[in-house]
């Protein structure tokens with residue numbers, strides 16, 4: 001709700017996470033009052049970077065858990081905008097139904113119901129993932145997918161490609177959120193980010209940053225994740241964290257025009273193209289793409305994800321080349337100890 005001095009309030013769920021911490025920082029820099037939720041505010045290891053952001057502006061840190069009905073009531077009460085970023089990210093779970101799909105869908109609905117109860121939230125921005133868009137059988141190459149495309153859950157559950165439970169969780173969370181938004185008259189917009197890289201206030205990272213740096217760091221598990229993305233997506237679509245956070249705030253603030261889903265992707269590349277770029281730009285590191293004996297690595301992307309809808313809405317990406325994107329993330333990787341100086 002607008003305070004007497006005209007300050008808008010935004011709730012960010014999962015506020016201590018990789019994307020959410022950067023979003024909290026941006027909102028504070030833009031003059032918002034922010035209510036960030038975390039599962040355990042007493043966990044200093046997970047929250048100290050968030051507490052440091054309190055120096056930038058009015059930031060409240062509240063306890064809330066996706067698994068507990070009504071847990072987000074206090075956090076969204078009085079807010080103008082709610083950014084739903086918290087979600088389980090259990091990419092390698094052996095029981096995706098229990099660890100990924102149920103908590104993701106149930107948790108999304110739980111926060112949406114709190115927004116409906118609050119009655120002040122002008123717009124909900126749900127952070128989904130491009131995994132909800134493009135995991136479907138596509139023969140040949142030259143495909144350009146937009147927001148009309150949905151991952152094929154029948155095919156996904158039958159073929160079980162890498163992280164298939166994550167794909168199912170994102171499709172179902174979006175569809176259930178859209179249903180509930182319509183039922184309760186909530187203004188909902190969905191961001192579908194691709195592989196998101198860049199410096200965040202968090203001191204520990206687990207997925208996209210290690211994956212993007214894996215050819216330099218030699219982290220085989222992270223390289224496996226990157227190869228899984230290329231195989232299932234038909235390329236490596238990439239977006240800078242700063243652009244994603246600006247896009248999410250843009251989608252909240254364009255509440256009268258923006259609607260539905262928005263793919264957030266700067267461009268699509270391949271592991272081979274990234275490796276060539278890294279070898280040229282960072283000769284001090286050795287670049288390793290691992291074993292490709294079956295020749296699965298792509299020379300060119302087969303499938304591109306289009307952010308034309310976001311751009312037509314008036315959003316401008318700032319990081320449009322590998323050079324611009326990697327500059328930031330390589331420095332971040334050094335600071336975090338993922339890469340040597």
Ligand SMILES: NC(=O)c1ccc[n+]([C@@H]2O[C@H](COP(=O)([O-])OP(=O)(O)OC[C@H]3O[C@@H](n4cnc5c(N)ncnc54)[C@H](OP(=O)(O)O)[C@@H]3O)[C@@H](O)[C@H]2O)c1
Nearest residue numbers: 014017018019039065066086087088129193194195196208
């Ligand atoms: N990073 C990417 O490249 C990328 C790309 C596309 C989409 N996304 C999506 O963006 C969102 C954020 O991802 P991220 O990369 O920032 O991951 P992250 O750092 O792991 O953040 C996930 C956040 O969700 C919270 N969370 C998990 N389970 C919860 C629960 N039961 N109750 C409350 N909070 C819970 C985590 O809290 P704890 O710290 O307590 O576990 C953490 O704060 C996710 O929805 C992810 O699917 C990410």
